[in-house]
Amino acid sequence: MGTRNYKRKTSHSENGPGDGGRTGSWRVERPILDKSLCIPCKRNKEACFICWLFCPEIVISRTIPPKIDLEYCKGCGICAEECPTKAIIMVDEAEFSKEDKE
Amino acid sequence: MHIIEDGNAAAALGVKLCRANVIAAYPITPQTPLTEKLSEYVESGEMKAEYIPVESEHSAMAVCIAASSAGARAFTATSANGLLYMHEQVQWAAGARLPIVMCVVNRAVGAPWNVWNDQQDSISQRDTGWIQMYCADHQQIIDSVIKAFWLAEKVSIPIMVCYDGFLLSHTFMPFDLPDQEKVDAFLPPFRPAYALNPDEPASLNTVTLPDVRIDVHGELAHGYMEIRYLLQEELRASLAVAAEADKRFTEIFGRGGDPYIEPYRCDDADHIAVGLGSLTYQLRVSVDALRKEGIKVGVMGIRFYRPFPDEAIANALKGKKGVIVFEKALSYGYEGALASDLKSALYEHLAGTGRLPLVQNFIAGIGGREIRTDDLTQTLRAATQSRIAKEPTWIGLKL
Amino acid sequence: MQAKTTILSLPTEEFVHPGTRACTGCGLAIAYRVGLKALGKNTILVVPPSCLTVLQGLFPVASTKLPCLNVTFASTAAAATGILATLKSQGKTNIQVAAWAGDGGTSDIGLQALSGAAERGENFIYLCYDNEGYMNTGVQRSGTTPIGAITANTPFKGKLQQKKDVPAIMAAHHLSYVATCSAAYPLDLYDKIVKCKDMPGTKYFHIHIPCPPGWGYDPRYGIKVGRLAVETGYYDLYEIVNGEFKLTAASEKLVEKRKLVPVREYFRAQSRFKILTDEQIADIQNQIDAKWAAYYKKDE
Numbered sequence: 001m002g003t004r005n006y007k008r009k010t011s012h013s014e015n016g017p018g019d020g021g022r023t024g025s026w027r028v029e030r031p032i033l034d035k036s037l038c039i040p041c042k043r044n045k046e047a048c049f050i051c052w053l054f055c056p057e058i059v060i061s062r063t064i065p066p067k068i069d070l071e072y073c074k075g076c077g078i079c080a081e082e083c084p085t086k087a088i089i090m091v092d093e094a095e096f097s098k099e100d101k102e
Numbered sequence: 103m104h105i106i107e108d109g110n111a112a113a114a115l116g117v118k119l120c121r122a123n124v125i126a127a128y129p130i131t132p133q134t135p136l137t138e139k140l141s142e143y144v145e146s147g148e149m150k151a152e153y154i155p156v157e158s159e160h161s162a163m164a165v166c167i168a169a170s171s172a173g174a175r176a177f178t179a180t181s182a183n184g185l186l187y188m189h190e191q192v193q194w195a196a197g198a199r200l201p202i203v204m205c206v207v208n209r210a211v212g213a214p215w216n217v218w219n220d221q222q223d224s225i226s227q228r229d230t231g232w233i234q235m236y237c238a239d240h241q242q243i244i245d246s247v248i249k250a251f252w253l254a255e256k257v258s259i260p261i262m263v264c265y266d267g268f269l270l271s272h273t274f275m276p277f278d279l280p281d282q283e284k285v286d287a288f289l290p291p292f293r294p295a296y297a298l299n300p301d302e303p304a305s306l307n308t309v310t311l312p313d314v315r316i317d318v319h320g321e322l323a324h325g326y327m328e329i330r331y332l333l334q335e336e337l338r339a340s341l342a343v344a345a346e347a348d349k350r351f352t353e354i355f356g357r358g359g360d361p362y363i364e365p366y367r368c369d370d371a372d373h374i375a376v377g378l379g380s381l382t383y384q385l386r387v388s389v390d391a392l393r394k395e396g397i398k399v400g401v402m403g404i405r406f407y408r409p410f411p412d413e414a415i416a417n418a419l420k421g422k423k424g425v426i427v428f429e430k431a432l433s434y435g436y437e438g439a440l441a442s443d444l445k446s447a448l449y450e451h452l453a454g455t456g457r458l459p460l461v462q463n464f465i466a467g468i469g470g471r472e473i474r475t476d477d478l479t480q481t482l483r484a485a486t487q488s489r490i491a492k493e494p495t496w497i498g499l500k501l
Numbered sequence: 502m503q504a505k506t507t508i509l510s511l512p513t514e515e516f517v518h519p520g521t522r523a524c525t526g527c528g529l530a531i532a533y534r535v536g537l538k539a540l541g542k543n544t545i546l547v548v549p550p551s552c553l554t555v556l557q558g559l560f561p562v563a564s565t566k567l568p569c570l571n572v573t574f575a576s577t578a579a580a581a582t583g584i585l586a587t588l589k590s591q592g593k594t595n596i597q598v599a600a601w602a603g604d605g606g607t608s609d610i611g612l613q614a615l616s617g618a619a620e621r622g623e624n625f626i627y628l629c630y631d632n633e634g635y636m637n638t639g640v641q642r643s644g645t646t647p648i649g650a651i652t653a654n655t656p657f658k659g660k661l662q663q664k665k666d667v668p669a670i671m672a673a674h675h676l677s678y679v680a681t682c683s684a685a686y687p688l689d690l691y692d693k694i695v696k697c698k699d700m701p702g703t704k705y706f707h708i709h710i711p712c713p714p715g716w717g718y719d720p721r722y723g724i725k726v727g728r729l730a731v732e733t734g735y736y737d738l739y740e741i742v743n744g745e746f747k748l749t750a751a752s753e754k755l756v757e758k759r760k761l762v763p764v765r766e767y768f769r770a771q772s773r774f775k776i777l778t779d780e781q782i783a784d785i786q787n788q789i790d791a792k793w794a795a796y797y798k799k800d801e
Contacts, residue, residue, distance in 0.1 A: 003314055003324045009258065009332050010199050011560040012296065013305040016318035018520035019558035026525060049508045053687060054724055056530035058519045072519035076526030076713075077721030090721070123590040124583065152586035157617030161579030164572060164614065168547070168583025171570050174590055176583070190573055298568045298584060300543050300596060305563035307571040309554060317561035324560075 027075030029090035037087035051079035109270035112240040114139035116247030119285040123174035126154040126165035130184040132267035133207040159184040163191030170200035173297030182209035196231030201254035209267040210469040218470020219267040225431035234407040236378040237265040241277040257340040362411035368400035373486040375401040377428040388479040416451030463494040523556040526720025528684035528711040535687035539694035544597040551603035578618035598625040608644035619674040622702040632712040671705040679741040683709040685727025689750040717772025734761040
């Protein structure tokens with residue numbers, strides 16, 4: 001099947017997620033949230049959300065608790081670095097692949 | 103209504119009649135009076151359009167590209183180095199399939215600086231994916247501008263309307279000024295397939311991969327090669343659409359016919375002179391003179407250079423002994439581009455007949471060197487008698 | 502005066518999809534994301550080739566939810582002009598046109614078209630995201646690469662020339678609004694864009710963008726590095742409203758504090774400055790101190 005009947009004649013892109021593929025596969029370290037340290041979790045109200053603000057990949061939700069979409073999270077670690085209570089730590093992905101194997 | 107005006111005014115009046123929405127221009131001789139005229143129409147309120155006095159030709163075409171992408175009927179005009187400076191944008195407009203119309207007021211390119219006429223500027227843009235029309239008089243200029251907007255919007259391909267600097271741009275000639283109602287009947291408002299719009303967002307001209315790729319709806323979309331193939335395919339097919347444009351134009355305005363080529367005394371001729379633009383009308387004088395001597399010669403003007411009307415040209419030259427190509431441009435290092443294209447068309451369509459006309463190539467009027475009709479007559483006479491030279495021969499050279 | 506936006510009052514609607522091709526920890530991705538929130542849905546974008554071209558996606562997929570015209574490198578501001586002219590001819594007055602270009606596309610190849618558009622007073626927002634080099638082509642020097650930075654084509658000696666002051670060039674066009682911002686201060690960027698939206702003519706933004714591969718730091722430190730540039734007084738956040746210069750946000754606070762972090766800390770956080778000697782750093786520190794002494798004096 002070719003593209004003869006494709007609706008466009010030019011480079012005309014429509015928006016959707018994952019243009020770069022499942023960018024979670026780029027990750028070397030995985031962010032892990034400790035709810036006991038997370039400010040909105042502890043207070044159980046909208047607060048802080050610095051991780052949400054600075055996430056370059058828009059994979060952290062502004063919810064209680066903040067959820068991290070690992071399908072696309074590239075593991076940059078900015079959330080962990082900027083978290084004022086160190087509630088997010090970066091863990092070597094190898095730990096999880098071991099887990100997956102077990 | 104018949105009026106007497108110069109060629110640049112003819113072009114400007116055509117653009118006004120076509121109700122262009124956005125005009126962008128940068129001054130360059132001999133184009134300047136055309137866009138000055140448009141700025142007068144816009145500033146006086148005679149024409150409802152946005153006139154952008156940009157800071158370069160590169161930006162002039164950028165404005166047209168963006169305006170057309172946003173749904174406007176866009177126009178610009180330039181000459182010589184201005185056209186060369188826009189080259190990147192010229193390619194872009196074609197690849198983005200935007201129906202921009204641009205007048206190229208033909209002028210020699212530097213170095214050295216020269217403001218006078220030849221056609222090296224537009225010929226050097228031959229391979230950009232634009233349609234190129236060449237005009238031989240003021241009536242053709244205004245009519246071509248009107249036809250160009252219709253054709254460009256029909257096939258989504260930009261068009262250059264080329265006419266000779268000074269020889270046409272700055273000389274006065276009578277021509278018929280079409281009625282606005284008739285132009286409106288001929289040319290409906292521009293309705294693009296897509297125009298940039300927040301309610302229907304799309305990202306245009308994004309990086310496109312060598313291979314095909316699935317889109318967000320799961321359909322297989324083109325790769326770069328398919329998009330470029332479609333440009334070539336639809337450029338070739340636009341010849342037929344140009345004939346349709348000419349037919350509609352003739353119905354409404356009562357003039358037209360011969361959309362691709364303009365033959366003069368060719369039917370019984372043994373030798374045909376071929377060229378682009380005003381030179382072909384000058385050659386008519388030589389043809390008339392030689393006919394009086396009993397030499398059976400005719401002249402054929404080519405109105406569409408891209409897409410190249412190879413079949414129409416070959417058919418018109420079938421059975422002729424010789425073809426004498428006069429050009430105001432050169433593919434440096436070989437010969438005139440038109441001569442090469444013409445030979446290719448003859449080979450393609452007539453090789454099987456076993457009778458290929460002899461093609462000779464003459465270069466004239468480079469950098470505005472005067473082309474004397476006597477010289478043309480002499481050259482034509484000599485070329486009908488024997489093969490003058492294998493290499494392209496320069497007329498009027500004083501080395 | 503508009504109230505300062507906080508994390509909690511920042512709109513949650515996103516205009517960029519996750520899963521872009523931007524590098525891990527890309528500073529541009531942060532500024533772009535927040536910048537689009539400020540520009541809003543009724544916006545048409547213009548983008549020349551740059552890192553953003555890659556971030557925005559490859560045909561037929563776009564990662565941005567706003568309409569965007571990709572244009573040639575030198576033509577960004579002229580293309581914005583073409584869209585504005587069309588919107589005007591169509592009587593559409595409620596659509597914002599915004600151009601996002603890199604520092605090469607702004608300070609070098611795109612400067613002529615930008616200057617032309619600004620001089621004509623084209624009514625749009627131009628945002629230069631300055632990662633201080635041609636990062637998309639593999640980290641070559643640009644007009645805004647700072648002195649001393651190693652790039653792919655200043656490989657051993659680092660760049661020998663000063664960074665071009667593009668906001669000052671743009672201010673010389675008598676614009677209604679010129680602002681500097683940083684990816685490390687996204688809320689400041691947000692507020693500045695919202696503030697200038699209804700101002701006449703061309704509005705110019707210069708946004709400092711930390712770039713992990715280009716600057717040589719671990720991606721997790723992107724915000725820290727960006728913040729250090731401001732806290733050391735090396736990169737100043739300011740706005741020029743109708744010719745009136747004013748330090749803003751974190752830079753304004755530095756004037757109150759009268760205390761800068763030593764610039765050495767900024768340089769030592771990045772490998773691109775590794776060849777800077779102590780003498781060179783001291784020299785740059787002196788220049789910074791002189792600049793800030795003038796700021797303090799103005800404040801007195």
